[in-house]
Amino acid sequence: MNPLSEIIRREAAQRGVLSFARFMELALSCPVHGYYETKKDNPGRHGDFYTSVGVGELFGQLLAFQFAEWLEQLRIADCQLRIVEAGAHDGRLAKDILAWLQLKRPKLFGQIEYWIIEPSPRRQEWQKKTLEQYSSHVRWFASFHSIATDNSQSAIRNPQLNGVIFSNELLDAMPVQRFGWDAAKKTWFEWGVAVGGGKFIWARIPDTLAPQSGERAGARGFDPSSILNLPPSLLEVLPDGYTIETCPAAENWWREAAGILERGKLMTIDYGLTAEELFSPDRLRGTLRAYFHHHASDDLLANVGEQDLTAHVNFSAIQSAGESVGLRTEMFSTQSQFLTRILEKASKDNSLGKWTSAQARQFQTLTHPEHLGRAFRVLVQSR
Ligand SMILES: C[S@@+](CC[C@H](N)C(=O)[O-])C[C@H]1O[C@@H](n2cnc3c(N)ncnc32)[C@H](O)[C@@H]1O
Numbered sequence: 001m002n003p004l005s006e007i008i009r010r011e012a013a014q015r016g017v018l019s020f021a022r023f024m025e026l027a028l029s030c031p032v033h034g035y036y037e038t039k040k041d042n043p044g045r046h047g048d049f050y051t052s053v054g055v056g057e058l059f060g061q062l063l064a065f066q067f068a069e070w071l072e073q074l075r076i077a078d079c080q081l082r083i084v085e086a087g088a089h090d091g092r093l094a095k096d097i098l099a100w101l102q103l104k105r106p107k108l109f110g111q112i113e114y115w116i117i118e119p120s121p122r123r124q125e126w127q128k129k130t131l132e133q134y135s136s137h138v139r140w141f142a143s144f145h146s147i148a149t150d151n152s153q154s155a156i157r158n159p160q161l162n163g164v165i166f167s168n169e170l171l172d173a174m175p176v177q178r179f180g181w182d183a184a185k186k187t188w189f190e191w192g193v194a195v196g197g198g199k200f201i202w203a204r205i206p207d208t209l210a211p212q213s214g215e216r217a218g219a220r221g222f223d224p225s226s227i228l229n230l231p232p233s234l235l236e237v238l239p240d241g242y243t244i245e246t247c248p249a250a251e252n253w254w255r256e257a258a259g260i261l262e263r264g265k266l267m268t269i270d271y272g273l274t275a276e277e278l279f280s281p282d283r284l285r286g287t288l289r290a291y292f293h294h295h296a297s298d299d300l301l302a303n304v305g306e307q308d309l310t311a312h313v314n315f316s317a318i319q320s321a322g323e324s325v326g327l328r329t330e331m332f333s334t335q336s337q338f339l340t341r342i343l344e345k346a347s348k349d350n351s352l353g354k355w356t357s358a359q360a361r362q363f364q365t366l367t368h369p370e371h372l373g374r375a376f377r378v379l380v381q382s383r
Pocket of ligand 1: 051052053087089117169174
């Protein structure tokens with residue numbers, strides 16, 4: 001077992017069974033050995049995951065155009081505008097956005113701050129290196145909560161934020177709880193992780209076990225049908241072992257982000273579906289997958305800390321989380337529709353300059369339904 005497996009093994013042994021959410025949290029985000037801590041160069045052709053950021057600069061340029069438009073609409077006297085990114089990894093997307101704003105919207109560029117929410121000191125270092133030339137425009141915070149408690153500058157004593165808060169492929173990396181359907185008992189049970197025969201194995205979590213990190217309070221006995229809006233008629237035909245995931249961490253994150261937004265947009269781009277699309281009787285094994293050198297695998301407990309783990313975002317749950325704290329849903333679309341609309345607007349005032357063949361190729365990859373255009377969805381809410 002590698003050092004990360006050993007840490008997880010010890011915690012599993014202490015508890016008897018570890019919730020899958022805790023296993024996933026440690027596998028991806030253990031501060032020392034977690035997958036995202038150690039795989040700096042993984043987004044890209046040679047890594048495990050390939051995001052829109054790795055396609056090229058165009059993705060950031062199109063987002064920058066859209067953010068500029070949103071920020072211009074918000075601009076009022078004495079109002080400091082901010083763009084806030086979470087899940088910035090090595091800072092590449094931030095750099096593409098800032099570079100475009102500096103070149104194409106210099107006045108606005110001079111008036112905004114770019115904030116990065118980054119709990120990992122190591123990733124903050126990667127980002128600081130990438131963004132060296134923009135250092136006077138960028139600030140880092142470990143969490144939304146730390147914005148509220150940081151009083152080093154008067155501008156942020158009041159954490160209420162005017163601007164845009166966004167993430168790309170963050171919510172699908174958040175720890176999920178995994179539930180299975182027991183057809184005989186007509187009830188859900190939660191899957192956890194135990195150690196057996198020197199490796200990690202799946203184990204049912206006893207209903208009596210207390211909630212663990214990454215779970216909603218009172219997780220045991222929690223009925224996922226309620227949050228997933230599953231009609232009783234569907235439960236009648238669900239096959240034994242039918243598997244689903246819920247992600248309270250993503251919903252909490254979204255509500256926290258909404259909590260600091262005074263005026264502006266909250267946006268996420270992620271791999272995901274609506275609740276209705278997610279819970280079809282023929283999707284038997286849920287959406288959790290491991291990615292190891294670009295190959296998808298169902299062996300979620302193998303290669304701990306060496307493989308990416310990801311589950312589809314339930315966009316209906318995220319949308320409801322935002323609406324429950326007063327946000328208005330402005331748009332929910334495919335990445336293809338979202339970027340095509342931006343391109344149409346940007347073309348009118350020649351904001352992207354002369355279209356190069358590299359940009360055309362990037363646009364094709366970002367929007368083609370067989371590449372990144374259909375599987376990725378965009379949710380925009382506002383206050
Ligand atoms: C799939 S990568 C996406 C990276 C980048 N946004 C992109 O599109 O290429 C997910 C990123 O989210 C980060 N992450 C995971 N949980 C986070 C959290 N609670 N707050 C901020 N970042 C987080 C990970 O460290 C990782 O860098």
